[in-house]
Amino acid sequence: MVSKKMLDLGNIRSGIRDIYEYGTKLAEKIGVENVLDFSLGNPSTPAPREVENTIRHIVTELSPKDYNSYTSAPGDKNSRLAVAKNLNARFGTDYDENNIFLTCGAAASLNIIFKAIIESEEDEIIVNTPYFPDYKVFIEGQGAKFVLAKCSDDLTLDIAELEKRINVNTKAVLINSPNNPSGIIYPKENIEDLVKMLNRKQKEYAHPIFLISDEPYREVVFEEESPEFLPNLYNNTLVAYSWSKSLSLPGERIGYILVPKKAIDYTDIFAAISGSARVLGYVCAPSLFQKVIKECVGVKPNIDVYRTNRNILYSALIEMGYVVPNPSGAFYMFIKSPNSDGRDFCERAKNYNMLLVPGEGFGMKEYARLSFCVDTQKVEKSINIFRILMDEYNKNN
Amino acid sequence: MVSKKMLDLGNIRSGIRDIYEYGTKLAEKIGVENVLDFSLGNPSTPAPREVENTIRHIVTELSPKDYNSYTSAPGDKNSRLAVAKNLNARFGTDYDENNIFLTCGAAASLNIIFKAIIESEEDEIIVNTPYFPDYKVFIEGQGAKFVLAKCSDDLTLDIAELEKRINVNTKAVLINSPNNPSGIIYPKENIEDLVKMLNRKQKEYAHPIFLISDEPYREVVFEEESPEFLPNLYNNTLVAYSWSKSLSLPGERIGYILVPKKAIDYTDIFAAISGSARVLGYVCAPSLFQKVIKECVGVKPNIDVYRTNRNILYSALIEMGYVVPNPSGAFYMFIKSPNSDGRDFCERAKNYNMLLVPGEGFGMKEYARLSFCVDTQKVEKSINIFRILMDEYNKNN
Structure with a gap:
């Protein structure tokens, strides 16, 4: 009667959202202040003041038709040009509006790219573990x-492992740095090794292998270290971007796809992206927020709270003896369960009204993901619970 | 290197958009006031004042996180409830939030429905000519x-023709009333005949046949006559709705899918809709406009200009001897070319800087579509050109 595949997807749904909904119900019962909900990547900091002011300015100064009307399918020319110029200033590129396709956020960007490049059921797209669970659904x-x-034990790319997975059907390798769920930024040498390997493999199989870079957390970095700009290192890079996290606009659905002119058959790729967006029903990115982006593409995100939370949590957890890589960006921490059973760890945390997401869905069942995009008070409250949990495990040994 | 199908789609693109872009370039050359561009269905009336005020109110009175955050995938509960209550008041139904799935507009609604119900490549979806060209792309x-x-000669549904197309593989029949491109509202008896036939065929093949109702123009009607509310007549109806035209918000991408509880296996359909939305990359409908809809679902559209334009055009064209059905709704007129060659008619109109869309893309090459969602002045200017064109054809005879 309906598609079995869609029905299963609708019923299984996202494990992350399930926990979030459990948390919402728990909050109704015991009060939101008593639930330490670390499940969802919903930014806790509001949109920066400049963004807030720009939204107000647009809707009070312009007439509705100026911001509510259709734009062309790839987006308003001036908004795309603003994005291109911002990239040019930061990365020494020479993009213009014809390199940028505005989308309804990162999930849209990724699906449009996948649908554009996938030619047959034999095509393979490689993802690195740990990974964001929806990649599987989308691909x-x-x-x-x-x-x-x-990935390697330190959760950076394991180039040898990756190389083993590449074959004549490999269409693309997808990477995500800063990473969800680990917060890891893949280091420069790691990326350089990846690029060398991919170039060698492209030659070997005599066809392009795309490097798809999913970058919703590019701007959310805590130290000097910042993720490499891949199109400058590897020609066949396609970038999927979103302002959901960097400008705290997750509900507004606004992002872009970057197709660099250096990519092989650039014109065909951009045309296929347009065709794919149309087939998926994306008429244009939301028009008001296209205008907001035009003015705010250079605005820096509010990440002070995330940095504070990261620092408090990381030093406390390490001190207690947890195994956890230090997140350089994003707002996630991937914590190894003391008994290497992430699900058990999450269940035990639930007893103290602390909600984490089991690592299983991210491809690593020994771990649990914690989203620290929350009020610092909640992070502080969690410390004692982590100590109690560690004590429980130690007693059981 | 990329999907041939997506590449072709991207390159062919929409005929309507091509003409619109020709018009934009022409306007740069000779001035926008000298181009009679009737190509695009971009509402000429701004969003109603209540909508404008609500947008301003939300972004000035609420804090950014209150309106920019993720909602659940089907949309904010209160917004969905507001939509359900509005339908209940108008159509005597008993819907609640669990019947409504908010989407990024009509194209999203349709694609999500198609992906949810299509089980195999053998499945067939029947569309009535004339039809909106993207239906083919989406299906x-x-x-x-x-x-x-x-359709019949008067462009209402030809039930006998439809029945001939139904077979064991028929998954759904799609209708669109008020219709794009004809503006026709299918009459009550026409719909009743359709429903009888579908019920008979469901029995014959012992499986459900969905009736998909694409309703972006439901609110844009000129007289008492209004389109039937199909879920009250046929249980297996799925409604795809959008506020693009009724509230003049085409760029904002906001609409819904209605899954009535009376539909067979309602729970499975709603779950498959959720799965399909996820697979297509629709995380949630734009959050600010979900809030706008909650307040403005009952707001009446501004259609006075469209009615005026329709009246001026229709009486003038009929008086000149054109064959054209009188649009009861939407803002399109489907005009038969005097020599039954719609493309030729559009080319001749171009000589006078008047832009129409050939009927070919809508499945009827004898016709041309005119969008009268424009300033009345432009409609008035067009009258003389229609007269000149008719004279040209008469001379050639």
């Missing part, structure tokens, strides 16, 4: 094979 | 066969 949903390559 | 894009049934 399989658009008709390719979802292939996993495990 | 084929989501993997079913696109089947056409020709």
Whole structure:
């Protein structure tokens, strides 16, 4: 009667959202202040003041038709040009509006890219573990094979592992740095090794292998270290970007796809992106927020709270003996369960009304993900619970 | 290197958008006031004052996190409830938030429905000619066969023709009333005949046949006559709605899917809709406009200009001897070319800087579509050109 695949997806749903909904119900019962909900990547800091003011300015100074009307499918020319110029200033590129396709956020960007490049059911797209669970849904949903390559123990790319997964059907490798769920930024040498390997493999198989860079957390970095700008290192890079996290606009659905002119058959790729966006029903990115982006593309995100939370949590957890990589960006921490059973760890945390997401869905069942995009008070409250949990495990040994 | 299908789609693109872009370039050359551009269905009336005020109110009175945050995938509960209550008051139904799935506009609504119900490549979805061209793109894009049934000469549904197209593979019949491109509202008896026939066929093949009602123009009607509310007449109806035209918000991408509880296996359909929305990358409908809809779902559209334009054009064209059905709703007029060659008619109109869309893309090459969602002045200017064109054709005879 309906598609079995869609029905299963609708019923299984996202594990993250399930926990979030459990938390919402718990909050109704015991009060939101008593639930330490670290499940969802919903930015806790509001949109920066400049963004807030720009929204107000647009809707009070312009007439509705000026901001509510259709734009062209790739987006308003001036908004795309503003994005291109911002990238040019930061990364020494020479992009213009024809390199930028505005989208309804990162999930849209990724699906449009996948649908544009997938040619047959034999095509494979490789993702690195740990990974954002919806990648599997999107890649399989658009008709390719979802292939996993495990990261090294420090959760950076394991180039040898990746290389083993590449074959004649490999269409693309997807990377996500800063990473969800680990917060890791893949280091420069790690990326350089990846690029060398990919170039060698492209030659070997005599066809392009795309590097898809999912970058919603590019701007959310805590130290000097920042993620490499991949199109400058590897020609066949496609970037999927979103302002959901960097400008705290997750509900507004606004992002972009960058197709660099250096990419092979750039014109065809951009045309296929346009066709794919149309087939998926994306008429244009939301028009008011296209205008907001035009003015605010250079605005820096509010990450002070995230940095504070990261610092408090990381030093406390390490001190207690937890195994956890220090997140350089994003707002997630990937914590190894003391007994290497992430689900058990999450269940025990639930007893103290602390909500984490089991690592299983991210491809690593020994771990649990904590989203620290919350009020610092909640992070502080959690410390004692982590101590109690560690004590429980120690007693059981 | 990329998907051939997506590449072709991206390159062919929408005929309507091509003409619109020709018009934009022409306007740069000879001035926008000298181009009679009737190509695009971009509402000429701004969003109603209540909508404008609500947008301003939200962004000035609420804090950014209150309106920029993620909502649940089907949308904010209160917004969905507001939509359900509005339908209940108008159509005597008993819907609640669990019948409404908010989407990024009509194209999203349709694609999500198609992806949810299509089970195999053998599945067929029947569309009535004349039809909105993207239906073909969407249905084929989501993997079913696109089947056409020709309307009667008066452009209402031809039930006998439709019945001939129904077979064991028929998954759904799609209708669109008020219709794009004709403005026709299918009359009550016409719909009743359709429902009888569908019920008979469901029995014959012992499986449900969905009736998909694409309703972006439901609110844009000129007289007492209004389109039937199909879920009250046929249980297996799925409604795809959008506020693009009724509230003049086409760029903001906001609409909904209605899944009535009376539909067979309602729970499975709603779950499959959720799965499909996720696979297509629709995380949630734009959050600010979800809030706007909550307050403005009952707001009446500004259609006075459209009615005036319709009246001026229709009486003038009929008086000149054109064959054209009188649009009861929407803002399109489907005009038969005097020599039954719609493309020729559009080319001749271009000589006078008047832009129409050839009927070919809508499945009827004898016709041309005119969008009268423009300033009345432009409609008045066009009258003389229609007269000149008719004279040209008369001379050639």
